Amino acid sequence: MKYEESFERRLEKKGISRRDFMKYCGILSATMGLSSGFAPKIAQALASPKRPPVVWLAFAECTGCAESALRTTYPWIDELLLDIISMDYHETIMAPSGDAAEKSLHDTITQNQGKFICIVDGSIPTADNGIYGMIRGKSFLDIAKEVCPKALATICIGTCASYGGIPAAAPNPTGAKSVKEAIGIDTLNIPGCPPNPVNLVGTVVNYLLFGKLPDLDDKGRPLFAYGKTIHDLCPRRSHFENGEFVTSFESDEARRGFCLYQMGCKGPETYNNCPTVKFNEGTSWPVQAGHPCIGCSEPGFWDNMSPFYKPL
Amino acid sequence: MGQRVVIDPITRIEGHLRIEVEVTNGKVSNAWSSATLFRGLELILKGRDPRDAYLFTQRSCGVCTYVHGLASVRAVDNAAGITIPDNARLIRNLLLGAQFLHDHIVHFYHLHALDWVDVVSAIKADPKKTADLANQVSSAGNSGVNDFKQVQARLKKLVESGQLGIFANGYWGHPAYKLSPEVNLIATSHYLEALRQQARTARLHAIFGGKNPHPQSLVVGGVTCATDLNADRISEFKYLWKETMDFVNNVYLPDVVAVAGFYKDWAKIGGTTNFLVYGEFPQSAKEPDSFMFPRGAVFKRNLGQIQPVDMALVEEHVKHSWYEGDQALHPSKGETKPKYEQLDVGNRYSWMKAPRYKGEPMEVGPLARVLVAYGKGHEPTRKTVDGLLKKLGVPQEALFSTLGRTAARALETKIIGDAMEGWLNQLVENIKKGDTKIYQDYQMPAEAMGAGLNDVPRGALGHWVDIKEQKINNFQLVVPSTWNLGPRCAQNKMGPVEEALVGTPVADPKRPVEILRTVHSFDPCIACGVHVIDPRTNEVYKFKVV
Numbered sequence: 001m002k003y004e005e006s007f008e009r010r011l012e013k014k015g016i017s018r019r020d021f022m023k024y025c026g027i028l029s030a031t032m033g034l035s036s037g038f039a040p041k042i043a044q045a046l047a048s049p050k051r052p053p054v055v056w057l058a059f060a061e062c063t064g065c066a067e068s069a070l071r072t073t074y075p076w077i078d079e080l081l082l083d084i085i086s087m088d089y090h091e092t093i094m095a096p097s098g099d100a101a102e103k104s105l106h107d108t109i110t111q112n113q114g115k116f117i118c119i120v121d122g123s124i125p126t127a128d129n130g131i132y133g134m135i136r137g138k139s140f141l142d143i144a145k146e147v148c149p150k151a152l153a154t155i156c157i158g159t160c161a162s163y164g165g166i167p168a169a170a171p172n173p174t175g176a177k178s179v180k181e182a183i184g185i186d187t188l189n190i191p192g193c194p195p196n197p198v199n200l201v202g203t204v205v206n207y208l209l210f211g212k213l214p215d216l217d218d219k220g221r222p223l224f225a226y227g228k229t230i231h232d233l234c235p236r237r238s239h240f241e242n243g244e245f246v247t248s249f250e251s252d253e254a255r256r257g258f259c260l261y262q263m264g265c266k267g268p269e270t271y272n273n274c275p276t277v278k279f280n281e282g283t284s285w286p287v288q289a290g291h292p293c294i295g296c297s298e299p300g301f302w303d304n305m306s307p308f309y310k311p312l
Numbered sequence: 313m314g315q316r317v318v319i320d321p322i323t324r325i326e327g328h329l330r331i332e333v334e335v336t337n338g339k340v341s342n343a344w345s346s347a348t349l350f351r352g353l354e355l356i357l358k359g360r361d362p363r364d365a366y367l368f369t370q371r372s373c374g375v376c377t378y379v380h381g382l383a384s385v386r387a388v389d390n391a392a393g394i395t396i397p398d399n400a401r402l403i404r405n406l407l408l409g410a411q412f413l414h415d416h417i418v419h420f421y422h423l424h425a426l427d428w429v430d431v432v433s434a435i436k437a438d439p440k441k442t443a444d445l446a447n448q449v450s451s452a453g454n455s456g457v458n459d460f461k462q463v464q465a466r467l468k469k470l471v472e473s474g475q476l477g478i479f480a481n482g483y484w485g486h487p488a489y490k491l492s493p494e495v496n497l498i499a500t501s502h503y504l505e506a507l508r509q510q511a512r513t514a515r516l517h518a519i520f521g522g523k524n525p526h527p528q529s530l531v532v533g534g535v536t537c538a539t540d541l542n543a544d545r546i547s548e549f550k551y552l553w554k555e556t557m558d559f560v561n562n563v564y565l566p567d568v569v570a571v572a573g574f575y576k577d578w579a580k581i582g583g584t585t586n587f588l589v590y591g592e593f594p595q596s597a598k599e600p601d602s603f604m605f606p607r608g609a610v611f612k613r614n615l616g617q618i619q620p621v622d623m624a625l626v627e628e629h630v631k632h633s634w635y636e637g638d639q640a641l642h643p644s645k646g647e648t649k650p651k652y653e654q655l656d657v658g659n660r661y662s663w664m665k666a667p668r669y670k671g672e673p674m675e676v677g678p679l680a681r682v683l684v685a686y687g688k689g690h691e692p693t694r695k696t697v698d699g700l701l702k703k704l705g706v707p708q709e710a711l712f713s714t715l716g717r718t719a720a721r722a723l724e725t726k727i728i729g730d731a732m733e734g735w736l737n738q739l740v741e742n743i744k745k746g747d748t749k750i751y752q753d754y755q756m757p758a759e760a761m762g763a764g765l766n767d768v769p770r771g772a773l774g775h776w777v778d779i780k781e782q783k784i785n786n787f788q789l790v791v792p793s794t795w796n797l798g799p800r801c802a803q804n805k806m807g808p809v810e811e812a813l814v815g816t817p818v819a820d821p822k823r824p825v826e827i828l829r830t831v832h833s834f835d836p837c838i839a840c841g842v843h844v845i846d847p848r849t850n851e852v853y854k855f856k857v858v
Contacts, residue, residue, distance in 0.1 A: 050473075050475070051473070051475050051477075053475070058328075060349060060351050061374075061839070062326075062371050062372060062373050062374040062375075062839050063326045063327065063373065063374045063375045063839065064371070064373075064374020064375075064377060064525040064526055065374065066374070067374045067375055067377065067525045068374070068525055070418075070422075070507070070510065070511065071510075071511045071514055071524065071525075072511070073508075073511050076507065076508050076511070077507050077508075077511065078504045078507045078508065081477060081478060082466065082470055082477065083466075085477075086475040086476075086477040087477045087478050088475075088477060088478075088480060090478060091321055091323045091324075092323070092324065092325075092326070092423075093323075093324065093422055093423075093478050094323050094324070094478045094479075094480075095323075095324075095426045095431070095478060095479050095480075095481070095482030095483070096323065096480070096481040096482050096483065097319050097321065097322050097323045097324070097824075097828055098318065098319035098320055098321070098322070098824070099822070100481040100482070100483070100823070101321060101323050101481070103481050104480050104481045107480075107481075125350075125351075128652070131652050132349065132350045132351070132663075133328065133348065133349045133350070134328070134348045134349075134655075135320065135321050135328060135348065136320045136321070136330075137320075137655070166351070166353070166356065166368065166371045167351045167352065167356075169356045169368075170356065171355065171356070172356075173351075173352030173355050173356070174350060174351060174352055176351075193371065193526060194374060194525055194526060248751075248753060249531055249533065249534065249536050249538070249750070249751040250534070250749060250750065250751040250752070250753060254536070254538040254539075254751075255538045255539065255748065256539075257538075257539045279518055279522070279523035279524070280511070280514055280515045280517070280518035280523060280524055281511075281512075281515060283515045283518035283519060283523075283548075284518045284519060284521075284522050284523065284540075285522055285523060286522040286523060286528040286529070287522075288522060288539070288540075289520065289521055289522030289523075289527075289528060289529040289536060289537045289540060290529060290535075290536035290537050290538045290539060290540075291522060291528045291529050291531070291536045291537075294367060294528070302356075302368070306360065306361065306364050307360070307361035307363070307364055308361075308363070308364050308367060309361070309363050309364070310361075
């Protein structure tokens with residue numbers, strides 16, 4: 001088919017050399033904890049002619065996860081959307097509204113049944129027949145039941161879709177549940193409030209590379225990102241070992257970047273790669289900004305990890 | 313009776329919104345705005361540590377991230393009687409300023425532009441003519457013939473692939489699109505450029521806030537970023553700020569002017585009547601006197617007489633919301649008994665309540681801020697507003713419109729961005745003098761009430777906290793999008809977006825792009841806007857507004 005031109009050729013046409021592209025694949029390999037030898041395979045996977053269709057459903061959420069995805073810088077979000085995947089439904093950024101938007105959803109899940117990736121942010125209100133979240137008169141619960149089982153896989157982005165998150169915090173006024181609990185399917189979870197976009201992109205690329213999703217832990221999280229605790233990866237760890245602690249935000253200890261354990265840091269019980277990957281092009285992460293980790297990628301953290309300033 | 317048109321979901325906004333209009337003789341004759349998601353954040357806060365409140369409320373919204381966090385720490389600061397150190401005030405201002413820059417750029421290009429810009433038409437543009445035109449309009453980079461050729465080739469490829477992704481089923485070719493293919497190509501190039509710029513601008517938050525969205529360096533008493541007050545970090549901030557301001561000055565503002573030039577008829581469509589501003593950006597510990605954007609209210613578009621704001625005159629109505637009763641009450645006495653029946657625009661049709669000030673619906677947000685500052689003679693605002701009106705050759709009344717709202721957002725981006733340099737310089741001066749204090753220690757009171765009144769990208773935002781036994785006894789948020797997108801009140805007066813929609817032309821009810829223009833000009837943010845209820849106990853909330 002005339003449209004099926006290789007990805008590399010497409011890149012070349014817009015002035016991105018093979019060398020740049022391989023460098024970017026190398027960075028992705030590193031993100032995923034793979035050896036540099038995998039970079040050519042990532043290149044091969046990304047070069048497939050048809051862009052994989054993706055449907056992004058937004059339920060009881062704050063749109064922070066969608067915003068976080070917009071911050072991806074390797075690849076940039078425009079490359080991800082226009083050159084790597086086909087984002088066929090995403091209420092925050094798609095051009096059409098109303099009936100025309102519904103058509104986009106309907107078309108892609110019908111034409112690509114069993115082949116599209118479904119990404120979900122937000123939890124699903126289940127109390128009172130799901131009336132607390134509706135689109136076009138349909139509850140989120142019914143929409144999830146209709147769309148998710150048709151997908152090749154459902155990726156939950158953020159702690160709300162993964163584990164219930166803030167709407168499910170006590171007393172859970174709307175009966176909010178994770179996608180898995182609400183509709184009884186297995187999901188791949190990329191928790192965080194919001195998660196680092198690097199971990200979403202790493203997961204998608206893993207799929208493009210190996211034709212399958214990455215290895216997961218018992219909470220459905222990819223091991224390449226959630227395999228170790230914040231505490232084990234923390235650059236302030238030596239201060240913990242030396243008994244050097246911050247005890248007030250206005251102190252020499254705070255200015256010297258001592259350990260935040262006594263300020264309530266939940267790093268020892270939180271599995272995530274924030275200290276190594278950091279956020280926004282590696283600019284910083286909460287502990288670097290002097291604030292304790294609140295454990296935002298753990299199930300039930302709003303209840304189990306709070307009060308947040310109380311030491312573990 | 314005209315034709316009913318329902319748009320659900322309204323996309324390119326935060327959250328879940330449904331708009332219904334009645335179209336008579338090609339124009340909207342009636343409109344109803346419905347919020348269709350309820351989460352219950354305020355209820356979840358009850359009984360928790362007041363220091364934690366900001367982490368919860370920040371999750372009201374991940375688009376206008378940071379702002380609810382700020383409102384909450386200010387409310388608890390206020391309850392605990394804390395005056396935060398000068399550096400904490402400056403860093404909080406810088407983080408809020410960064411939020412405005414980021415939010416408004418994303419709104420214009422990624423949430424609003426596709427209402428005015430026909431992406432597919434850009435394929436027909438002549439790249440040479442496009443480059444010539446772009447160079448006339450501004451001195452922005454990436455505007456050579458080859459730049460536009462590349463963007464065009466990329467678009468062509470996308471269209472030919474048959475996988476249009478986010479652009480599929482857009483209203484392309486609609487007669488309401490008025491830009492030439494060349495202007496469409498410039499705007500589409502900038503749409504793509506802004507996708508990258510916003511990611512870089514968000515780094516401003518990460519420098520002093522650890523990350524974005526949902527920065528995490530606020531605390532009751534100040535901020536925590538002690539190790540970031542060094543030359544490295546400050547120059548990094550300055551560099552990214554400068555890069556963003558180059559984009560604002562050379563791309564965003566010229567684009568708004570260029571696009572507005574083609575759509576001057578929209579300077580007569582989509583206006584409202586009354587405006588409310590709490591005020592923002594404290595220039596000293598003295599509030600609200602030191603606010604850069606002053607507090608004030610405008611009635612009947614009268615800019616000659618800006619009224620003071622008395623918080624005791626706010627009422628919330630529930631006659632058309634899914635709550636029991638039809639009494640209008642002050643938030644301090646607000647009863648919240650949920651009662652979802654069905655969506656019926658003749659009766660009850662939203663999870664939002666309808667806030668009113670002195671019984672009137674009030675528009676909040678960029679246009680309100682610009683109008684109040686203009687009316688009060690704020691010099692930078694007068695200068696930028698008058699400059700724009702002159703450039704477009706339109707009178708002052710043109711501000712009261714869909715176009716005016718969108719232009720005001722761009723203008724305040726520049727005003728705030730320019731002010732950020734001053735705050736950053738003050739921070740440097742303080743550090744030079746050896747003042748690195750960013751946090752004030754305090755004792756959490758056993759019982760206290762506090763308020764945090766703010767003006768954030770989408771408008772006036774209030775948080776109220778009631779502390780008992782050092783725990784949150786009650787927490788209340790009255791947020792910008794509730795003012796703008798709320799339903800009718802007990803007197804059946806329309807909410808601002810409903811009022812603004814009346815008179816909007818609709819060429820093709822099946823492809824209502826004109827409606828999106830006016831709705832998007834408010835930059836709706838629905839997750840924030842919905843009030844707490846307790847569906848289990850039908851609990852009544854009582855509040856004394858501070």
